[in-house]
Amino acid sequence: MIPQVVEKAMSMLCNYLDIKHSNIDSMYLYGSVALGDYIEGSSDIDFIATLRNSPAMSDIETISAAHKKLEDEFPQIDIMGAYLLASDIGKPQDEISSLITYYNKQVHTDGFGSDINPITWWILKNHGIKVYGSTQSLHYETGIKPLAKYVIENLNTYWVSWINRLDKHLTVNNLSDQEVTRQSDEAVEWCALGMLRQLYTLKEHDIKSKVEAGYYGITIIPQQWHELIYEAINIKRRLPERYYLSNEKRLTDLVALLRYIHLEANRAFDESIAGWEK
Known part of the structure; x- marks a missing residue:
């Protein structure tokens, strides 16, 4: 069931x-909405729209005007997605002939901010929700091989940099002021749940939402980090309960948890590779 605001x-x-009378042939939702875990005020609305023909300037103007109208009416929502030819669905981004993206409340004709990757195509195929058109x-x-390879590369680059x-x-920072607490909340939610999603995919060969991945983490991660994971889930779900009084202690534990997940994820990937090569 699609949430009412979505x-x-x-x-x-x-x-x-x-x-x-636009060139749009269909519109699908993926991401947290499709996975049944959309949280108003916390989750994005992610979409893939297909085009009948390669976009003309009039199509770009129509798409821009439509999103402007939507943002004026629903300023509180975060929406992002891509417009592409139906024949390009499932392809790597560098093989897509025409790609228009809506990211950071702007339309882009150069693919900026696109979310075109094996995770997107996996969720779209297995859980996508059609909301318009054909x-x-x-x-x-x-x-699973290309999905796992994408996830481990993302883990060993983007997430390691985090x-x-x-x-x-x-x-290098004083960790006591209110702004750092806000930033710490964001880091705990984004990193703990984001990396647990990677671990789930590599171990279970499937995809879960961030909150579901958090609860999965409780079942396999050592107990010393359970309160931190529960705190990440509460932040994502916009619940007030917290378990840490010290930002320094919380971030110290977060770094330790992320390093543990990184090692476990690479171990799971290596085990998968060994199994595929048998």
Whole structure:
């Protein structure tokens, strides 16, 4: 079931595009909405829209106007997505012929901010929700090997850079003021749940939402980090309960947890590789 605010927002966007006789053939939701874990005020609305023909300037203007109208009506929501030809669904970004993105409340014609990757295609194929237009076949391949390889590369680059930044942050900043507490909340939620999603995919060969990955983490992560994971879930769900009184202690534990997840994720990937090669 689509949350009411998402249904209203997407209905407005699609109706406006339809009224303008746009080139849009279909609109699908993926991400947290499709995984059944959308949290208002915390989650993004992620979409993939297909085009009948390569976009003209008039299409870009129509898409821009539709999103402007949507943002004026629903300023509190965060929405991001991509417009591409139906024939390009499931392809790597560098093989897509025409790509328009809506990211950071702006339309981009150069693919900036796109979320085109194996995770997106996996969720779209297995959980995508059509909210407008024609039904797409979605017959593209989504094997676990390319998904796992993408996840481990992302883990060993993007997420390792987060670990290193947090580790440095502990040594150079005063961690007592209110702004740092806010930043610490964001880091705990983003990093703990984000990396647990990577670990889940590498161990279980599937994809879960951030909150679900957090609860999964409770079942496999040593107890010393359970309160930190519960705190990350509470932050994501916009609940007030906290377990730490010290930002320094919380961030120290966070770095240790992330380093543990990093090691476990690489171990899970290596075990998968060994199994595939048998």
